[in-house]
Amino acid sequence: MARQIVIANQKGGVGKTTTAVNLAACLAVMEKRVLLVDCDPQANASSGLGTYAEDGNLNLYSVLFQPEKGTQAIVPTALPFLSIIPSSQDLVGAELELADKLGREFYLRDLMESVSRDFDFIILDCPPSLGLLTVNALCAATELLIPLQCEYYAMEGIAQLLKTFTLVRRRLNPTLALLGVVLTMYDKRNRLSGQVKNEVRRTLPNFLFDTVVPRNVRLSEAPSFGKPVISYDIKSVGATAYLQLAQEVVRRKAGTV
Incomplete structure (x- = not known):
């Protein structure tokens, strides 16, 4: 059974997508079978791996309401053990479409159940909000990883997220x-x-x-080339940090606050 890790923080610009992409890539380098699910309509995780939702191709929005087609939306990447379900701007409409549906929080969970058997890790990248897409990801996952930017307002954001985590869990x-x-x-x-x-x-x-991710220009440059940092510059301090984080994730057991 895949470990399903949601990477969430309702505050934007904290390194959430950078963490999702690079953690997924580093786990794949460790020969873990990894699926990255881009739950953000901005689709930055998708473009960060050189994947784009073209017209006619299946993406997360296409299969969210058709979980039986989930495997058809999985796209291989340049890394042998890493695949992705890309996002698209159409996913913006999913929030409205889910609003009046019965069991609206569990559509992504049903989709993940249809694909999880083929992977060791599923990494879910969330939009910077606590809307229905993020709640769906929290309901689909078994573990929550929170990236936290080292700035003044960081603790306020994490407090709100932990309240949501507690409510979803309960x-x-x-x-x-x-x-x-x-x-x-x-x-x-x-x-x-x-x-x-x-x-x-x-x-x-x-x-x-224990791992901290430093400010690193290579981490900022890599997405513009459609690559994770380990493919762009494996000797950079950013690549080293995410390789260490991946090793910690493999060893660490999740718990409750």
Whole structure:
């Protein structure tokens, strides 16, 4: 059974998609069979792997309401063990279409059940909101990984997300557990980065990953070439960080707050 990890934070620009793409790629390099599911209508995870939802091709929106066609939307990538279900702008309409449907929180879960047997890990990248697409991803997953940017307002965002996590776990998905918090855009020269790290360690002592992802220009450049950072510059500090994070994810067991 695949480990299904949702990567979520309702705040934008925290390294969520960067983490989803690069964690998936690094797990694939470890010869784990990985499926990346792009749940964001902006489709940045898709383009970050050089995959684009062209007219006529199946994507997440195409199969969200037809889970029996899920395997047809899976696209191979340049990495042998990594596949993706790409997103498209049409996914914006899914929020409206789901609103009046019975069991609206579980459409993505049903889709994942139809494809999970073929993978060791499924990584779900969420939009920067706590709307129905994110709730669907939280209901489809068994583990939550939170990327946290090292900035002043970071802890406010994580508090709101943890409230949502608790509600989803209590009412919709009792199997969901917290895998951990990974600090992104970390600058050891910046005092604020250290303060955020210490605050997370104080409030969530068992859930802070040892790996921190530094600010790194290679991580910013790689998506424009349609590559994860390990394919773009494997010697960069960004590639090293995500390889270490992948190793931690494999070893770590999720728990409850």
